[in-house]
Amino acid sequence: MNYPEKIIAAVENFRKIPGVGEKTAFRQILGLSKWRTEELVSFGQALKDLATLEYCIECGLFSEGELCDVCRRSERAAAGIICVVESLSDCLAVEKSGQFRGLYHVLGGVLNPLAGIGPEEIGIPRLVQRVQRLGIKTLILAINPSIEGDATSSYIRQELPDDVSAERIGFGMPMGGALEFLDSMTITKALENRKKI
Template identity: 35%
Template sequence: MADVPSMEALEALLRRLPGIGPRSAQRICYDLLVRKRNLLPQLAAALERAHAAVRFCERCNNLSEAPLCSICRGEQRDHSVLCIVESPADLRAIEATGVFSGDFFVLMGHLSPLDGVGPEALHLDRLSQRLAETGLQEVIFATNPTLEGEATAQFLAELVPAGITISRIAHGVPVGGELEYVDRGTLGRAMHGRRLLDE
């Protein structure tokens, strides 16, 4: 709509979000501007608050409003086991299964040379600090079962100090799938059935 540039700008921003194409962006704009106008100020305020308050946990790289996230502050966690995931959504999916009580590290992505994503984008300095902590006995790679996820796990396994067990979640998760969309039962079985990375 050439005569409504502010709506076009909003649609363009919405299209940059995952899973929202041109038609979905247009429908969301119409819905917000016609039927749910009262949500616009609340949505804008919530986005501003999140932008100002949310940061990365200093220990695991998860999203948090405090220096340490609630998982890293948890006294009942098994700090001898570290699960490495690609995103906060993956962490949340594994936490929802209720079968894992160890620590996490969030990479915020995976290796993808074609997209220009190299090792420097995966917060390796913070991960190296976590891997160097005393008492760590096992590292579980729970990266997505995609080519990029597998390559990322193989690359990061080289960083794990000798003497620490390295495992990979079982492939009950469909190949090419993403953890945040897998049902709890399948993801729980995948965590229980993890295997050693060199098998």
């Protein structure tokens, strides 16, 4: 049996979403085919609109207009602190914790000389300028732990003026974790980063 072109087109598009296989795509499309016309049109439009999503010229977060919602708030700039993250999703995760009230800076990647990704590609000079322009005193490097992430953190530290404090986020055992299931690297970090109580 041959499927109609419309089904095939929809399946092919859905399959490009990470984590969606052919079976899931089919199931979702059969569900979608029962939606009302106006619902489908609005969904289609929402997807097309993603193509014109804007990004903050300051920090790289998504925005409506030149500046994002975070950069526009004076109380967040007043904190004098920037949290540097690899990706937009990392940024949203930090924001969701509700524990950080300063500004963000989305690098969009980490240093990877073998892949041709140097400081310019991930905008480190722009970050350093921003730190100086805004008179930032503290940088939280919330870059994921990996060889490239560590190198990126060290490089940023080195490029910053000496009077700016750069701090990596704490590494250790995750909440709700069980020692028996942790990898040795995490246990090593947890032992290193122990804290007197």
